[in-house]
Each structure stands twice: as C-alpha cells, then as structure tokens.
Amino acid sequence: MIYTVTLNPALDYIVSLDALTTGSVNRAHTEQKEPGGKGINVSRMLHNLGEQSTALGFAGGFSGDWLTDRLTREGIQTSFTPIEDDTRINVKVKEQNETEINAPSPAISEAAQAQLQDQLSRVTTGDTVVFAGSVPQTLPQNIYETMILEAKSKGAYICLDASGEAFQHGLKAVPDMAKPNQHELEELFNCEIRNISDAAHYAEKLQTTYGINHVLVSLAGEGAVLVTQDGALHARPPAGALVNSVGAGDSSVAGFLAAQLASASVHGTLAYSVASGSATAFSDGFGAKADVEKLAEEVKITDLS
Numbered sequence: 617m618i619y620t621v622t623l624n625p626a627l628d629y630i631v632s633l634d635a636l637t638t639g640s641v642n643r644a645h646t647e648q649k650e651p652g653g654k655g656i657n658v659s660r661m662l663h664n665l666g667e668q669s670t671a672l673g674f675a676g677g678f679s680g681d682w683l684t685d686r687l688t689r690e691g692i693q694t695s696f697t698p699i700e701d702d703t704r705i706n707v708k709v710k711e712q713n714e715t716e717i718n719a720p721s722p723a724i725s726e727a728a729q730a731q732l733q734d735q736l737s738r739v740t741t742g743d744t745v746v747f748a749g750s751v752p753q754t755l756p757q758n759i760y761e762t763m764i765l766e767a768k769s770k771g772a773y774i775c776l777d778a779s780g781e782a783f784q785h786g787l788k789a790v791p792d793m794a795k796p797n798q799h800e801l802e803e804l805f806n807c808e809i810r811n812i813s814d815a816a817h818y819a820e821k822l823q824t825t826y827g828i829n830h831v832l833v834s835l836a837g838e839g840a841v842l843v844t845q846d847g848a849l850h851a852r853p854p855a856g857a858l859v860n861s862v863g864a865g866d867s868s869v870a871g872f873l874a875a876q877l878a879s880a881s882v883h884g885t886l887a888y889s890v891a892s893g894s895a896t897a898f899s900d901g902f903g904a905k906a907d908v909e910k911l912a913e914e915v916k917i918t919d920l921s
C-alpha cells in the first residue's frame with residue numbers, strides 16, 4: 617500500500633481574476649474549492665494514474681469533514697486522525713500570475729500526534745510512505761525525522777517532499793527519495809541555482825551528503841533533474857500552455873512512484889514523473905493518465921554525467 621502523510625492539509629480555495637489590485641476590492645470571475653495539501657495531492661494524482669493509496673494526516677472541523685467527504689467521493693481512501701480545530705483554508709489567486717496565501721495550521725494535540733505515530737508503526741515491507749508538505753507549528757519541527765525512522769524501521773520505502781527546517785530534519789533520517797523544487801534546494805544549501813548544471817551539482821551534493829538513493833529536483837518549466845548513485849539525468853518537459861501550477865510538483869512525485877511500481881527503468885521513471893507534473897500543469901486540476909502517457913513520449917532526457 618502507498619500511504620501519503622499530510623500533516624497540514626488544506627481546503628484550497630481558488631479564485632480567478634483579470635488582475636489583482638492590493639488595497640482595493642477585487643471581484644473574482646470563478647471560485648473553486650479543492651482538497652489540498654501536498655500528500656493529499658499525491659494521492660489524487662496516484663488515483664488518476666490508476667494507483668490506490670491511503671491518505672493519512674490530521675483533519676478537523678467543517679473544512680476537515682468537507683475534505684474527507686470529497687476525497688471519499690473521488691474514490692480515495694483516507695484514514696485521517698481527527699483534531700478539534702478546523703483544517704486550514706489556503707487561498708490561491710489566479711490572474712497573470714499565481715499568488716498563494718497559505719494559512720497557518722490548526723493546533724495538533726499530543727494525543728493526535730501519538731495516534732498518527734501509531735498508524736505509522738503498522739506499515740510494513742513493500743509499503744511506500746510519502747511525507748509531504750509543511751509541519752504544523754504545534755508539532756516538533758523534527759517530526760519528519762522521527763516518523764521516517766519509524767516507517768523505515770518497518771521496511772517501508774520513504775519519499776520526502778518538504779521545505780526549510782522540516783526538510784532538513786527529515787533528510788537526517790535518510791528517506792529513499794527526496795523531491796525538493798529549485799527554491800527548496802537553494803534554501804537547503806544557501807545557494808543560487810541559475811541553470812541545469814547548477815541544479816545537478818546541488819542535487820548531487822544532496823545525494824552524497826545524506827546518502828539518498830533518488831534525488832528528484834523539480835524545475836517547473838525546465839523539467840527536472842534526477843540524481844542517483846549512477847549519475848545525473850535531466851528531463852526537458854513537453855511544450856504546452858501553463859494552466860495551473862498548484863499540485864504539479866506533487867503530481868511528479870505520484871508519477872515517479874507509479875512508474876517505480878510498474879518497474880520502469882530510471883529513464884522511464886523520470887520521463888513518467890515529468891510528464892505527470894506537466895500533465896497537471898497543462899490541466900485544470902490533475903492530469904489524466906492518457907495525457908501523461910502521451911506527454912511521456914515527448915519528454916527529452918539528457919545524461920549529465
């Protein structure tokens with residue numbers, strides 16, 4: 617089973633406008649509510665790709681109930697730990713640019729934390745656990761490290777997609793796969809990434825510093841770099857019109873895992889991952905499997921080693 621862990625889920629509230637003017641009343645053309653949070657997005661894209669997963673994390677209040685109900689109706693299995701406060705609402709404003717306002721997290725009690733920890737102690741060999749997104753302020757910032765060590769000790773394959781302090785702590789537990797985006801990698805090494813070769817250099821640094829098997833660095837319109845012990849590859853994405861970037865990175869994680877489950881080669885896994893990110897970037901919502909398969913044929917892979 618694939619488990620996705622979203623410690624800080626969200627109801628994503630997406631509005632579109634012609635232009636956003638600060639300091640005045642803006643009227644949206646459209647509004648949309650979507651289940652959000654990085655692990656939940658991985659589950660939604662896995663579902664599109666025909667893979668079953670169970671979404672874990674904390675959910676509470678009217679927004680938590682809405683989120684759980686929506687996911688269940690979509691056919692996604694959930695086993696959220698209940699909390700008292702409302703799940704946060706994140707606002708995504710789409711105009712010429714995309715502006716995101718991510719809300720702070722609700723409080724998580726020690727009892728709720730222990731309940732999730734207990735779920736993780738029951739994973740087993742052959743399972744995959746994806747830890748993705750921010751860590752609520754009321755939880756210890758090294759919680760990913762603790763949770764990854766627990767799930768790893770049971771033999772699960774671990775994937776980590778986080779940022780800042782939470783990412784740094786999680787890396788210490790040596791996940792099997794890490795998926796920073798360009799900004800997260802720059803933040804980790806306090807560096808500037810100006811091109812593909814810089815991205816490969818710092819991805820290699822991440823791979824060797826922590827001993828992580830697969831480092832996938834997503835680079836938005838520039839595709840992604842994958843570094844393993846065997847070297848570095850760059851995948852150039854297919855051309856297309858950007859419709860939505862929310863969840864594109866999470867879709868590339870889902871594509872990576874789905875390809876690995878299908879025992880694809882390293883090249884095939886990278887192509888499928890980038891195609892999954894691009895299919896979502898080119899769609900209103902998450903990319904469809906048929907689009908991913910078509911786009912994967914257009915991804916251009918270059919060996920950087």
Ligand SMILES: Nc1ncnc2c1ncn2[C@@H]1O[C@H](COP(=O)(O)OP(=O)(O)OP(=O)(O)O)[C@@H](O)[C@H]1O
Nearest residue numbers: 797834835836837839853863864865866890893894
């Ligand atoms: N403009 C684009 N054209 C083609 N593909 C894109 C574009 N933007 C994103 N993608 C695809 O999506 C993948 C992930 O993009 P990105 O690096 O923006 O992820 P991210 O920052 O983790 O996103 P998020 O946190 O919103 O999920 C890229 O590797 C690429 O495959």
Ligand SMILES: O=P(O)(O)OC[C@@]1(O)O[C@H](CO)[C@@H](O)[C@@H]1O
Nearest residue numbers: 626652653654706718749750863
């Ligand atoms: O605040 P975090 O946890 O870092 O990110 C949360 C979030 O921006 O990530 C997803 C896109 O990747 C959205 O669905 C969600 O709102």
